[in-house]
Amino acid sequence: MQSIFWSVEEVASRAKQFYENGIRQNVEHGDNIGKMSVIDAETGEYGIDPTGVETALNLKQKNPNARLFxxxxxxxxAVSFGGAINQLVVV
Structure with a gap:
């Protein structure tokens, strides 16, 4: 698969669209609140785990060029350090 060159803002925008247009309804309930959802900004494929690390590794294994959010x-x-970072983007 060819690498896609998107800015961080484009990755975030695409992933948020996937989240708002379907993922949210599937994941925002009881046991999942507070867990991390990692979204492939190209395909919309996602996973959930407590830290997001395991899911990110699994998605990267499927597609090494995946742009993850x-x-x-x-x-x-997702992550806040003194209010400086609003979203964690894994590129």
């Missing part, structure tokens, strides 16, 4: 389920931000 991580979001904390049920929250507006």
């Amino acid at each position: 991580t979001i904390r389920i049920g929250y507006d931000v």
